[in-house]
Amino acid sequence: MLKIHAVSKTFFPQTVNEVRALRGIDLTIEEGSFTCIIGTNGSGKSTLLNAVAGTFFPDSGTIRVGEADITRWTEYQRARLIGRVFQNPFAGTAAEMTIAENIVLAMKRGLSHPLTAALNKSTKSEIGDRVRMLKMGLEDRLDNPIGTLSGGQRQALTLLMATWLRPRLLLLDEHTAALDPKSAAKIAELTKLIIHQEKLTALMVTHSMQQAVDLPDRIIMMHKGQIVEDFQKEQKKRVRIPDLLDTFDRVQKRELMDESVAEMLIRDYV
Amino acid sequence: MKIEAVKTENALLIKISGRLDASWSDYFTDTFLEYIRNGEHYLVIDAGELTFLSSAGIRSLVRISKELNRVKGLLRLIQANDFVTGTLRMTGFGEWLADVAPEDLLVVSDDTNDKSEDTDVFVLKKDARIVVEVVSAWKPWQQVKEKEVAMHEFQADSFALGIGSPYDKLAGKESKYGDFVTFCGHVVYQMPEDRSRPDYLIPVADFVPTLQTIQCLHGRGEMSHLWRFAPEAEKERQGISELASRALAMTNAEQAAFVILAETEGLVGAYMIQSPGAEQAFKPNDFVEMRQWLSFCGEPAYTGEQSLVFGIVSRRDSPDNSGLLVPLASNPGLAMHAHAVIFPYQPLQNGVLDLKNQIAKFFNGPPPKGVMHLLDDDRPTLGLGESLFTRGAMWCAPVQWKEETV
Ligand SMILES: Nc1ncnc2c1ncn2[C@@H]1O[C@H](COP(=O)(O)OP(=O)(O)O)[C@@H](O)[C@H]1O
Numbered sequence: 001m002l003k004i005h006a007v008s009k010t011f012f013p014q015t016v017n018e019v020r021a022l023r024g025i026d027l028t029i030e031e032g033s034f035t036c037i038i039g040t041n042g043s044g045k046s047t048l049l050n051a052v053a054g055t056f057f058p059d060s061g062t063i064r065v066g067e068a069d070i071t072r073w074t075e076y077q078r079a080r081l082i083g084r085v086f087q088n089p090f091a092g093t094a095a096e097m098t099i100a101e102n103i104v105l106a107m108k109r110g111l112s113h114p115l116t117a118a119l120n121k122s123t124k125s126e127i128g129d130r131v132r133m134l135k136m137g138l139e140d141r142l143d144n145p146i147g148t149l150s151g152g153q154r155q156a157l158t159l160l161m162a163t164w165l166r167p168r169l170l171l172l173d174e175h176t177a178a179l180d181p182k183s184a185a186k187i188a189e190l191t192k193l194i195i196h197q198e199k200l201t202a203l204m205v206t207h208s209m210q211q212a213v214d215l216p217d218r219i220i221m222m223h224k225g226q227i228v229e230d231f232q233k234e235q236k237k238r239v240r241i242p243d244l245l246d247t248f249d250r251v252q253k254r255e256l257m258d259e260s261v262a263e264m265l266i267r268d269y270v
Numbered sequence: 271m272k273i274e275a276v277k278t279e280n281a282l283l284i285k286i287s288g289r290l291d292a293s294w295s296d297y298f299t300d301t302f303l304e305y306i307r308n309g310e311h312y313l314v315i316d317a318g319e320l321t322f323l324s325s326a327g328i329r330s331l332v333r334i335s336k337e338l339n340r341v342k343g344l345l346r347l348i349q350a351n352d353f354v355t356g357t358l359r360m361t362g363f364g365e366w367l368a369d370v371a372p373e374d375l376l377v378v379s380d381d382t383n384d385k386s387e388d389t390d391v392f393v394l395k396k397d398a399r400i401v402v403e404v405v406s407a408w409k410p411w412q413q414v415k416e417k418e419v420a421m422h423e424f425q426a427d428s429f430a431l432g433i434g435s436p437y438d439k440l441a442g443k444e445s446k447y448g449d450f451v452t453f454c455g456h457v458v459y460q461m462p463e464d465r466s467r468p469d470y471l472i473p474v475a476d477f478v479p480t481l482q483t484i485q486c487l488h489g490r491g492e493m494s495h496l497w498r499f500a501p502e503a504e505k506e507r508q509g510i511s512e513l514a515s516r517a518l519a520m521t522n523a524e525q526a527a528f529v530i531l532a533e534t535e536g537l538v539g540a541y542m543i544q545s546p547g548a549e550q551a552f553k554p555n556d557f558v559e560m561r562q563w564l565s566f567c568g569e570p571a572y573t574g575e576q577s578l579v580f581g582i583v584s585r586r587d588s589p590d591n592s593g594l595l596v597p598l599a600s601n602p603g604l605a606m607h608a609h610a611v612i613f614p615y616q617p618l619q620n621g622v623l624d625l626k627n628q629i630a631k632f633f634n635g636p637p638p639k640g641v642m643h644l645l646d647d648d649r650p651t652l653g654l655g656e657s658l659f660t661r662g663a664m665w666c667a668p669v670q671w672k673e674e675t676v
C-alpha cells in the first residue's frame with residue numbers, strides 16, 4: 001500500500017548543524033495493517049511521517065501510495081489520501097468553533113469550496129451518531145466551542161475527524177504523549193478500535209512501549225535515521241516490553257563498534 | 271532485627287536477634303544468600319535472641335535451606351526459645367533444630383583463614399588427556415564453500431567450540447552458522463541473530479547432538495585436574511589468561527584444554543549476528559558494515575552470572591596446528607581460543623566437583639542467557655581487558671592434536 005524506497009533527508013546540509021534525519025529508509029506497509037514506530041528522541045520518527053505527509057520533499061528516494069508515485073505531490077494534494085493526528089491536542093482544530101463546525105470542516109476536506117457546505121439537520125444527526133461511539137457524552141455538546149473541552153476529549157475528536165473520510169493512510173505522531181495517563185490509555189484504545197472498525201492502514205509514532213506491544217500488528221524501531229528493527233507477524237506477537245528494552249540496548253551497543261573495535265575483532269575473532 | 275556472623279572452624283555462626291517476620295524476611299534472605307554465594311555452605315543460626323518467627327520467616331528459611339541443599343550444605347538453628355522451637359516443630363521443620371552450644375563451634379580468627387595455594391588443586395585422573403581435532407578450512411568472512419564444512423557428532427566425552435549450525439544447508443543465508451560451545455556432548459548454539467536467546471542440544475537417550483561446523487576445535491577425553499578458586503585477600507578475581515596459564519602449569523603441558531565454571535565478574539567478547547554464507551561477509555575494517563555481522567559486548571557483561579567456558583590454550587613457542595589460537599594481549603606468552611555460555615547464577619558446592627554432574631545440572635536448569643567468543647580487548651585506553659571470574663572451578667587436561675585433522 002505504502003512503499004517508501006531509499007528515502008533520505010538531511011536538514012541544513014553542509015553546515016555545522018547538518019542533521020541526517022533519514023538515511024535511506026526502505027519500508028513497505030501493507031493495506032489494512034497497523035504499524036507502530038518507536039525509537040529514541042531525534043531518531044527521525046516524525047521526519048519519516050512528515051516525509052510521507054509531504055511536509056517537505058525528500059532529498060532522494062520515492063514514496064508511493066498504491067500505484068501513485070506521490071513523491072512530488074504537495075502536502076495539500078496528499079491530504080485527500082492521508083489523515084493526521086499530532087501530539088498537541090490543540091493542533092488541527094479551531095478552538096472558537098463548535099464541535100459540529102469543526103467536524104463539518106473535516107468532512108469537507110479536499111473539496112474545492114470547503115466552507116460552502118451547510119450544517120443541515122441530517123448532517124448533524126450523522127455527526128451525533130459518530131461522536132456517540134467515542135463514549136464521552138460529547139454528542140450532547142455539539143454546539144459547544146471545541147476550546148471548552150479537555151485535552152483527551154479534543155484528541156478523541158481530532159482522531160474522529162482525521163478518520164472521518166476513511167483516509168487511505170492514517171498518520172499518528174505521539175498523539176497521546178501530551179495527555180494524562182488515563183486519557184492517553186483511553187485514546188490509545190479508541191485508536192485501535194477506529195483503525196480496526198474502519199479497516200484503516202495506520203502508521204503511529206509512540207513513545208509508549210506498552211502501546212507498541214498492545215496496539216499494532218507490527219513494530220518498527222528507528223535509530224539515527226535508520227530502521228534498525230522490524231517486528232512483524234509471529235515475531236511481533238511474542239514481543240513484550242523487556243524485549244523492546246533489550247532491543248534498545250542492543251542498538252545502542254552497536255554504536256560502540258567503532259574502528260578500534262573493528263580492528264581488534266578482525267585480528268582476534270577468528 | 272540484627273544479624274552478625276562469625277566464622278568458626280566448620281561453619282558460619284550467625285547470631286540473629288529480634289523478630290523474623292514479613293518486614294525483615296527479605297533482608298534476612300538476601301543476607302543469607304550472600305553467605306552462600308561467598309562459599310559458606312554450613313550455616314548455624316544462633317537463635318538465642320530470636321523472639322518471634324512468622325510464616326514469612328519460615329519461608330525465608332525454606333528458601334535458604336533449598337539453596338543449601340543444592341550445594342550439599344546444611345542449615346541448623348541452635349539455642350532457639352520455646353516459641354521458635356514450637357513453631358518449627360509444628361510446621362514440620364524440626365530437623366533444623368540442633369543442640370549445640372555456640373562455644374562448641376570453635377571460633378577461628380581471620381588471619382589463620384588464608385589457605386595455602388595448593389590445597390584446592392585436585393588430581394582427578396593422572397594421565398587423562400584431551401585429543402583435539404581441528405576444522406579451520408573456512409577463512410573468516412569469506413564465502414563458505416561446501417568442502418569447508420565438517421559435520422561433528424558430540425559424544426559424552428566431547429568438548430568443543432567454534433562456528434557451526436544445527437541446520438543442513440551448507441551455504442547461503444539459510445545456513446545459520448553461529449558461535450557454539452560444547453561440554454560433555456551438551457551443545458549451546460547462538461543463532462546468528464542478536465535478538466534470539468541461545469538454543470541448546472542435550473544428549474538424551476539415543477540423541478547425539480550434531481553440528482555442521484565451519485570452524486571447530488573438538489576435543490575428546492577426560493580432564494586430569496581440578497582447581498577450585500575463590501577470592502583471596504591479594505587476589506579477588508582471576509583473569510581468563512591467568513586461569514589458562516594455570517591450566518598449563520597444573521597439567522605441565524605445552525597445550526591444555528580447560529573448562530571454567532565460575533561466578534562472573536565480567537565477560538568481554540563478541541558473537542556473530544549474521545551467518546557467513548554465499549558471499550564474502552564484509553571487507554576488513556568496514557566497521558559500519560561489520561556491525562551487521564558481529565555484536566561486541568561494549569562493556570564487561572553478565573556480572574554475577576555463572577559462566578561456563580571451554581577453551582584451549584597453547585604456549586606460543588609450541589606448535590599448534592590449529593590456526594585458531596590467538597595470541598593474548600594480557601599474557602603474551604600464550605595463545606588461546608575460548609567460548610563461554612552464560613547461565614543464571616546458582617551456587618556451587620565446595621570441594622571436588624564432578625564435571626559431568628555440573629554440566630547436567632546447568633543444562634537442565636534455567637536456560638542459558640548467551641554465548642560469547644571471549645576476547646582480550648587491549649585497545650589503548652578504551653580496551654575492556656579480558657574476562658574476569660571471582661570464584662568457581664576449573665577443570666583441565668593436556669591437549670594432544672589428532673593426527674589427521676582437516
Ligand atoms: N524541520 C526541521 N529542520 C531542521 N531539523 C529538523 C527538522 N525536523 C527534524 N529535524 C531534526 O531531525 C532529527 C530527527 O527529528 P525527528 O524526526 O523529530 O525525531 P523523533 O520524532 O524521532 O524524535 C532531529 O535531530 C531534529 O532536530
Ligand SMILES: [Mg+2]
Pocket residue numbers: 045046047205
Ligand atoms: Mg517526534
